[in-house]
Each structure stands twice: as structure tokens, then as C-alpha cells.
Amino acid sequence: MTSARIARQGPHGFSLDVEFSLEPGITALYGPAGAGKTLLLEALAGFTRPDSGRILLQDVLLFDAAARVCALPHRRAIGWVSHADSLFPHMTVRQNFAFAAHGRPRVERARRVAEALEKFQLSPVASSLPAAIAPPEKLRAAVARALLAEPKLLLLDERRWQEPLVRQVRESFGGPVLLVTGDLDLCCAAASRLLVLSAGRIVADAAPRDVLDRPETIEAARALGIPNIFECAISALDPGRHTSRLDLAEFSIAGPYIPGHFRGDRVSIAIRPEELRVHDGASAPPASVEARLVRVLPGLHRVRLEFSGGIFADLPPEEYEAKKDAQSWRIEFPPDKVRALRPAA
Amino acid sequence: MTADWSAVWASFRVGGIGALGALALGVWLAWELSAREFRGAGFVAALAGLPSSIPLVVGTYLALDLAGHPAAFTWKVAALAAVFSELPEVLRASRAAMEALPREYAHAARSLGSSGRRVFWLVVAPLAWRPIVAAAARAFGPAAVEYVFAIFFAAPHAARDALLRGPLLPVMVVAALAAQAAAHRLSRAGAAT
Numbered sequence: 001m002t003s004a005r006i007a008r009q010g011p012h013g014f015s016l017d018v019e020f021s022l023e024p025g026i027t028a029l030y031g032p033a034g035a036g037k038t039l040l041l042e043a044l045a046g047f048t049r050p051d052s053g054r055i056l057l058q059d060v061l062l063f064d065a066a067a068r069v070c071a072l073p074h075r076r077a078i079g080w081v082s083h084a085d086s087l088f089p090h091m092t093v094r095q096n097f098a099f100a101a102h103g104r105p106r107v108e109r110a111r112r113v114a115e116a117l118e119k120f121q122l123s124p125v126a127s128s129l130p131a132a133i134a135p136p137e138k139l140r141a142a143v144a145r146a147l148l149a150e151p152k153l154l155l156l157d158e159r160r161w162q163e164p165l166v167r168q169v170r171e172s173f174g175g176p177v178l179l180v181t182g183d184l185d186l187c188c189a190a191a192s193r194l195l196v197l198s199a200g201r202i203v204a205d206a207a208p209r210d211v212l213d214r215p216e217t218i219e220a221a222r223a224l225g226i227p228n229i230f231e232c233a234i235s236a237l238d239p240g241r242h243t244s245r246l247d248l249a250e251f252s253i254a255g256p257y258i259p260g261h262f263r264g265d266r267v268s269i270a271i272r273p274e275e276l277r278v279h280d281g282a283s284a285p286p287a288s289v290e291a292r293l294v295r296v297l298p299g300l301h302r303v304r305l306e307f308s309g310g311i312f313a314d315l316p317p318e319e320y321e322a323k324k325d326a327q328s329w330r331i332e333f334p335p336d337k338v339r340a341l342r343p344a345a
Numbered sequence: 346m347t348a349d350w351s352a353v354w355a356s357f358r359v360g361g362i363g364a365l366g367a368l369a370l371g372v373w374l375a376w377e378l379s380a381r382e383f384r385g386a387g388f389v390a391a392l393a394g395l396p397s398s399i400p401l402v403v404g405t406y407l408a409l410d411l412a413g414h415p416a417a418f419t420w421k422v423a424a425l426a427a428v429f430s431e432l433p434e435v436l437r438a439s440r441a442a443m444e445a446l447p448r449e450y451a452h453a454a455r456s457l458g459s460s461g462r463r464v465f466w467l468v469v470a471p472l473a474w475r476p477i478v479a480a481a482a483r484a485f486g487p488a489a490v491e492y493v494f495a496i497f498f499a500a501p502h503a504a505r506d507a508l509l510r511g512p513l514l515p516v517m518v519v520a521a522l523a524a525q526a527a528a529h530r531l532s533r534a535g536a537a538t
Contacts, residue, residue: 047452049382073455080456086449090471099467100457142453149457 002153002176006043006053016040016050016200022153022176026166028187028208029180031197031223037180038083040197041155044178045080046073058152058175079151081142083158083180087130093117093141094126100148112148119172120144140165147173158182166190184212184224198223218341221270227312229270229341234263243335250309251289255338268341273304273314275337281328288330296320307331352513355420357520360489363427364435367488368481370428371435375477376465379443380451390436397433423495427488431481438480442473479531486521 003021010016016036031037042048044055046062049070055063057078062071087096097113104112117123120140125133133141139159146154147169154173158180167190169177181187187194187208194211196204204211204220215221221229235252236245242257246269258267279288291307298304303320305313311331315323374393378386399407446469454464498505508514 042452045452045456047455073452074458074460076456077458078456080452082449082453084447084449086447086453088450088454088468088472099454099459102463103458145453145457151456 001059002057004044004053004055006040006050006055008039008043008048008050008053010036010039010200014200016043018197018200018202020195020202020205022178023193024174024176025193026170026177026179026191027193027195028191029178029195029197030182030184030187032225034199035197035223036200037197038157039200041080041157041178041180044153045078045155046071046076077150077152079146079149079154081139081146081154081156081159085130085138085142087138087141087145089130092127092129093122093133096130096141096145097148100145116144116148120168135160136162136165143169151175153178156180161186163189184208188212196220196223214339215270216342218268218270218343221339221341226270226272228273228276228310229268230310231266231268234258234261234265234267237261237263246338248309253289253333253338254287254335255333256335256340258340261340268343270339270341271333271337273312274302275334276311276313277332277334278305278313278315278319278323279330279332280323280326281330282326284330285332288332291329291331293329296324305329350512352508352511353516356489356492356513356517359420359423359427359492360485360520360524362424363431363488364481364485366424366428367431367435367484368477371432371480372439372477374432374436375439375443376461376469379440380461380465393436394433396429399430420492423492424488427484427491430491431484431488435477435480435484439473439477442476443469446472475531475534479528482524482528482531485524490517490521 001021002023003019005019007017008015014034014036016039018036018040029037029040039048043050050063050065052065053063054061054065057076061067061069062076063069087093088099091099094113094117097116098109101109101112117126120143122137122141122144125137125141130138130141139161143156143165152175154169154175154177156169156177156179161179161181161183163186166179166186170190179191191208194204194206194208195202196211198219201219203217203223204215211220212224215224215226218229230248232246232248234244235247236243237257238244239257239259244255244258246253246255246267255269261267277288279285281290291309291311294306294308296303296305298317299314301316302314303317305315305320307313307329313331371393374389377383378390450468450472451464454468455461459467
């Protein structure tokens with residue numbers, strides 16, 4: 001069993017307070033800047049001492065504040081790839097690998113280094129210093145070096161992780177991997193579980209698709225970058241049709257049935273900007289609400305439109321081009337895409 | 346008349362031992378202070394920096410007083426005094442060099458199963474040695490020259506004339522200049538890498 005309960009007071013009033021367990025496979029850790037992701041990894045690796053808590057790695061106690069147990073970082077068997085380059089700059093890639101494979105007989109060490117170079121397609125740059133190789137190769141080398149030390153847990157801090165490399169890690173390493181990433185597509189593609197960290201607390205912990213499609217709390221929705229979070233009053237509930245009517249500040253919309261609530265209750269709801277349907281005023285369905293376009297934020301794959309009432313909608317560039325001269329705008333909230341949120345515990 | 350080289354060798358011994366002693370002690374203290382968190386670290390750092398707060402005249406007086414008599418102020422006492430007087434500068438340079446290294450290197454090495462000693466010798470020392478050795482080279486000059494001046498002013502009038510005519514002053518000036526030049530070169534090479 002691998003589990004951690006970590007509490008640590010940081011600077012400027014920040015505090016990290018998390019509890020989770022890790023299973024073999026890739027667990028993605030997602031959160032905004034300053035959420036405490038790197039601090040959490042450093043506490044697990046032993047570079048930072050938590051104020052309280054307990055860390056168990058495959059049933060071996062690494063840290064227990066109450067029992068005053070704190071294993072040194074080099075005795076934890078926790079591999080770590082930092083958010084910055086950490087290949088030793090005065091050693092070649094091969095020497096970096098040999099450093100990680102120390103403590104083994106010379107022949108075995110050479111064999112393991114050669115295997116790692118081959119496996120991560122680094123043989124051509126084996127004799128190069130890190131400064132002379134490309135960033136993707138540096139990242140592969142850092143991962144391969146971490147794996148050469150045969151860790152029981154692998155911590156991968158935020159880098160430009162590419163799916164093939166993450167898949168390769170999953171295939172090469174049978175233990176738990178905690179991967180910090182800001183790429184939600186990568187979370188869905190490569191991770192079996194997603195932890196969302198916000199202001200030092202875990203606000204969501206489930207399969208990536210579940211977390212993204214059905215954020216449960218306001219904090220999780222905010223951490224996932226969903227801008228459309230509204231407070232509303234329930235004006236009607238119909239469990240038979242699985243629908244509700246929700247009154248927002250300036251308009252009302254149809255929503256899903258919200259179990260555990262009564263008419264008149266106030267709830268928070270969220271809807272992803274790409275799930276809203278944007279119509280020009282002339283061709284809008286009656287269930288849509290009128291909104292005034294405040295500003296346009298062009299993006300590479302999506303154009304984000306900000307409307308009055310704090311409504312954000314994402315459109316593909318070609319759809320925006322077709323609608324951009326609209327005289328008036330109406331927004332449709334598909335009822336099945338509206339999520340009711342609960343406040344965090 | 347043959348030149349008296351004994352004072353020259355004594356000065357070299359004082360400067361060399363002073364610089365090497367300060368280097369060893371300074372690097373060890375810098376590593377402990379930069380790599381570990383322990384109670385009293387601030388006090389240790391302040392104590393190690395204390396010699397830089399003691400004026401040279403006071404330090405010399407204390408050394409002579411401790412030795413009991415000017416005649417007892419041997420090169421060994423001078424070398425010991427030099428180690429402590431040069432320690433603050435070497436410690437400051439060593440800490441700065443070690444703390445300037447990205448901490449990812451030491452963290453990565455620790456996560457790869459390396460003990461603190463292995464991290465120091467294989468990762469930190471090869472990356473940070475230039476400014477540290479430059480500080481030790483810079484320490485050689487003052488340590489050696491202070492001893493020259495101490496024996497020069499403590500010597501009787503006739504002996505002082507003999508020292509003035511001897512090789513002591515020119516050799517020590519050249520040696521101090523060479524040490525400063527080496528330190529400068531090392532610092533520049535360190536900054537370039």
C-alpha cells in the first residue's frame with residue numbers, strides 16, 4: 001500500500017493538507033500554479049519535511065511526524081524528475097546513467113546503462129553533454145535515469161510531457177507514478193486517475209474523464225478552469241422527467257434533476273464553455289437566453305467569447321467566422337451539460 | 346653573503362596552510378549550512394564569520410597574547426590564526442557557489458540513492474569548485490603577507506634591515522600577485538561556464 005497524509009505550512013499563509021493513496025499506474029496531478037504540486041512532490045521525495053502526517057510506500061513507513069520517523073531522501077527509493085533540467089551538466093548522458101546505476105557490479109551496470117540508452121532512443125547522444133542535446137532528449141534521459149535507480153514510486157514534476165513518453169513510462173515501470181501536468185488531454189489519454197489540487201487541497205479524485213465531465217465541487221470546477229460557474233435558485237424540480245428549472249440572476253434555464261434539493265434551494269452550477277451553443281439572434285431556439293458580446297479572445301484551436309452575465313463560450317474558429325457579424329447573440333444551455341456543484345468540505 | 350630564505354618558506358607555509366585550512370573548514374561548513382537544516386545553523390554561520398569582524402591589530406595582539414611572548418609567535422601559531430582569519434571569506438564564497446547551483450542537481454542525485462557525501466564529491470564539488478578555489482587562492486596572499494609583516498615588525502632593528510635586503514618582500518609580493526591572478530582567472534572561468 002502506498003499512501004500519504006501530508007500537512008505543511010508554507011510561506012504567505014499557504015498550507016498544504018492532503019491525503020491520498022496511490023495504486024500502480026499513472027495518477028495525474030493537476031492544479032493551477034501555486035496549488036502546491038511541487039511542494040507535495042518534494043514532501044514525498046523527502047526534500048521538504050512535512051509538519052505532520054504519514055507517508056507509506058509499499059507498506060514501508062517513510063515518514064511519521066508523530067513517531068518522529070523521517071527517512072532520508074536517498075533511502076526512500078522514490079524516483080524524481082524535476083520541473084527543471086536536472087541532468088548533471090558535467091557528465092555525459094552515459095555518465096548520468098552510470099551515476100544512477102551505482103552500487104551494482106561493473107558489468108551489470110554497463111549492461112543496464114546500455115539497455116536504458118537503447119530503450120529510450122538515446123544511444124546516438126550517449127557521449128554528449130546535456131547542454132548539447134535537444135529538450136525532448138533531455139526529458140527522456142531524465143526519465144530513463146530515474147528509472148535506472150529502480151524506484152518504487154516515480155514522481156514526474158511538470159514538464160512538456162508527451163503522450164508517447166508517458167506511455168513508455170507506463171510500460172517500463174510497474175509501480176505507481178505521480179505525474180504533474182497541466183495538459184488535461186494527456187490526463188485523459190495516459191492516466192488512470194486524476195487528482196486535482198487547488199490551494200493545497202485535493203478537490204477532485206477520480207478517473208480523469210469523470211473529473212472533467214462531472215466536476216463535483218466549486219473548487220474542482222474552478223481548478224479545472226471552468227469559467228461558467230453560476231449561483232442559482234431551483235424554481236422547479238421534476239424527478240420523473242429528470243429536469244429542473246434554474247433561476248440565475250438575469251435569466252432562467254432548464255437543467256438536470258438535482259437530487260437532494262428542494263424547490264427554492266440555492267445551488268451552484270457549472271457548464272464548460274465549449275458545451276454552450278451560441279446562436280445569432282435570428283436563428284436561435286426559444287430555450288436560449290439573449291446575451292451581449294463583451295469581448296473576443298482568439299485562440300489557436302478555439303475562439304473564446306465573453307458575454308454579459310459572465311458567460312463564456314468557446315467556438316471553433318470557422319464557426320466564429322461564420323457568426324461574427326451577428327447583430328444579436330443568444331446562448332443555449334444544453335440541460336444535460338449543466339452540472340450541479342456542491343461546496344467543498 | 347647568502348640570502349636568508351627561511352622567512353620566505355615560513356611565510357609560504359603560513360599562507361599555504363592558512364588557505365588550505367580555511368578551504369577545508371570553509372567548504373565543510375558551507376556544505377553543512379547549505380545542504381542541511383539544523384537548529385543553530387545561524388549561530389554556526391555567525392561564529393564562523395566572527396573573525397572578519399575582528400580588526401587585524403586586535404587579532405594580532407590576541408595571537409601574541411595567547412602565545413604568551415612574541416618569541417612564541419611561531420609560524421604554526423600564525424598558520425592557525427590564518428586559517429580562522431581567512432575562514433569567513435572562503436565560507437562566504439563556498440556557500441555562494443553551492444547555493445548558486447540549481448537545487449535540482451542535488452535533489453536528483455539524492456533521489457538516485459546517493460548519500461550526502463557522494464552528492465558532494467560527484468555533483469556539487471565538480472560544478473562549484475572554481476569560485477571556491479579562487480577564494481582560497483585569494484586567501485593565500487593576506488595569510489602569508491600578514492605573517493611577513495608580523496615577523497618584520499617583531500624583529501630587532503638590525504634583523505629588520507636584513508629582512509628588507511633579503512628576498513622575503515619581493516618573493517611574497519610576487520607570490521601574492523600570482524595568487525590573486527590565479528583567483529581572478531578561476532573566477533572568470535567559473536562565470537563563463
